[in-house]
Amino acid sequence: MSAQPQTFVIVGGGLAGAKAAETLREEGFDGRLVLIGDEAERPYERPPLSKEYLRGETAEKPYVHGEDFYAEREIELWTSARVTGVDAGRGELRLEGDRRLGYDRLLLATGAEPRRLDVPGAELAGILYLRTVADSERIAERFERGRRVVVVGSGWIGAEIAASARMKGCEVTMIEMATLPLERVLGPEVGQIYLDVHRDHGIEFLPETTVERFEGEGSLERVLTRDGALIETDVAVVGIGVTPRVQLAEAAGLRVENGILVDERLESSVPGVFAAGDVANAHHPFYERRLRVEHWANALNQGPAAARAMLGEPVSYDEIPYFFSDQYETGMEYAGFAPEWDEVVFRGDVAGREFIAFWLAEGRVVAGLNMNVWDVNEEIRELIRSRQPVDAKRLADADVGLEELAGVTR
Numbered sequence: 001m002s003a004q005p006q007t008f009v010i011v012g013g014g015l016a017g018a019k020a021a022e023t024l025r026e027e028g029f030d031g032r033l034v035l036i037g038d039e040a041e042r043p044y045e046r047p048p049l050s051k052e053y054l055r056g057e058t059a060e061k062p063y064v065h066g067e068d069f070y071a072e073r074e075i076e077l078w079t080s081a082r083v084t085g086v087d088a089g090r091g092e093l094r095l096e097g098d099r100r101l102g103y104d105r106l107l108l109a110t111g112a113e114p115r116r117l118d119v120p121g122a123e124l125a126g127i128l129y130l131r132t133v134a135d136s137e138r139i140a141e142r143f144e145r146g147r148r149v150v151v152v153g154s155g156w157i158g159a160e161i162a163a164s165a166r167m168k169g170c171e172v173t174m175i176e177m178a179t180l181p182l183e184r185v186l187g188p189e190v191g192q193i194y195l196d197v198h199r200d201h202g203i204e205f206l207p208e209t210t211v212e213r214f215e216g217e218g219s220l221e222r223v224l225t226r227d228g229a230l231i232e233t234d235v236a237v238v239g240i241g242v243t244p245r246v247q248l249a250e251a252a253g254l255r256v257e258n259g260i261l262v263d264e265r266l267e268s269s270v271p272g273v274f275a276a277g278d279v280a281n282a283h284h285p286f287y288e289r290r291l292r293v294e295h296w297a298n299a300l301n302q303g304p305a306a307a308r309a310m311l312g313e314p315v316s317y318d319e320i321p322y323f324f325s326d327q328y329e330t331g332m333e334y335a336g337f338a339p340e341w342d343e344v345v346f347r348g349d350v351a352g353r354e355f356i357a358f359w360l361a362e363g364r365v366v367a368g369l370n371m372n373v374w375d376v377n378e379e380i381r382e383l384i385r386s387r388q389p390v391d392a393k394r395l396a397d398a399d400v401g402l403e404e405l406a407g408v409t410r
């Protein structure tokens with residue numbers, strides 16, 4: 001790289017930020033590199049926070065890197081440091097305490113934060129949200145055998161929290177606006193499978209309703225639903241989605257719309273300023289539209305891609321979205337992007353919960369989910385990428401190899 005800029009700054013010490021810092025050094029960037037996060041911890045991964053870490057099955061915090069990693073690579077890691085402003089014209093950041101820091105290239109990896117439930121009583125103690133290690137520990141303290149826990153929302157976070165609470169012996173009631181858990185992404189066919197999984201484990205599921213209000217003297221005592229159910233409880237965990245943390249970008253004059261708008265190189269509307277991870281709404285070359293993906297693999301892969309783009313390398317981020325979830329003994333991976341579909345085709349043992357589900361649109365596979373079937377997700381992604389029309393009968397037939405269906409070698 002000629003005329004190498006001297007200072008690269010990454011705002012956001014999550015997975016995307018940490019992987020970007022790692023990649024910058026790996027790719028030979030030898031200027032000053034500062035990674036700034038407002039949490040007290042060094043970067044860590046969030047998926048265990050609703051699973052084994054929440055259940056106390058491991059006491060190890062799921063750090064992205066070992067303690068010495070950053071110092072060894074001369075990455076200045078600033079923790080408990082909040083960036084309060086970006087002056088994109090001058091190439092300067094403001095931090096709490098009136099500190100300033102100039103940059104030549106900037107990566108915003110500020111992630112997302114839980115959407116708050118805005119109902120009467122929402123400020124009562126005992127109403128909890130999950131994003132950080134500290135949140136997970138706070139919730140874990142409440143998980144006692146026999147205790148009633150209300151989980152509001154049955155998306156991925158809600159469903160995993162409910163499963164973990166149940167596995168810890170709590171009595172769990174889930175409150176969901178839709179008819180089925182995970183219905184928004186998975187639709188009714190697979191949503192029903194997840195409802196059965198939760199019911200088999202003794203969850204009480206209240207569909208098509210929401211919280212009318214929380215009640216209690218200072219702390220939570222009761223949850224009242226819109227359709228009149230009254231649940232006596234002193235703990236409710238709310239998982240109703242996240243919103244991208246765009247305040248900095250917005251104030252700096254970057255184009256923002258459901259996240260920071262970036263091109264396929266992950267560069268924002270302001271040259272030299274990039275975004276990655278949950279906060280980035282990136283042009284996706286495969287889908288020919290923007291996508292904001294709130295999943296682990298996206299942070300894992302977009303951070304490095306943004307780092308390479310910061311170094312001026314050719315980048316076109318076109319990973320097929322991927323995520324995973326573990327609930328009870330049910331593990332699954334999902335790949336694809338399917339805002340709409342015509343049919344869902346199953347292969348394998350649906351009743352035994354060992355199957356693959358394929359979402360088809362115009363005869364092509366647009367998404368696939370493998371539940372308790374492993375080492376197939378890459379092939380599912382190939383199938384999606386191939387855009388080959390598939391025969392539904394062959395798709396359902398476990399004797400037909402997935403690579404055969406993709407029918408192409410790339």
Ligand SMILES: Cc1cc2nc3c(=O)[nH]c(=O)nc-3n(C[C@H](O)[C@H](O)[C@H](O)COP(=O)(O)OP(=O)(O)OC[C@H]3O[C@@H](n4cnc5c(N)ncnc54)[C@H](O)[C@@H]3O)c2cc1C
Pocket residue numbers: 011012013014015016017036037038039045046047048049050081082083084109110111112130131132157245248276277278279293294295296297299322323324325326
């Ligand atoms: C409990 C939980 C379970 C999950 N489970 C799964 C799963 O099973 N599978 C899956 O695919 N995905 C899962 N995810 C999603 C996945 O963890 C996220 O997609 C991923 O963490 C996004 O990483 P990120 O680096 O973009 O953002 P984040 O992890 O949100 O990190 C951003 C960081 O930037 C910091 N920050 C923000 N603003 C500033 C500022 N102004 N100054 C300094 N620092 C700032 C934030 O505090 C945060 O530490 C889960 C998420 C949670 C919360």
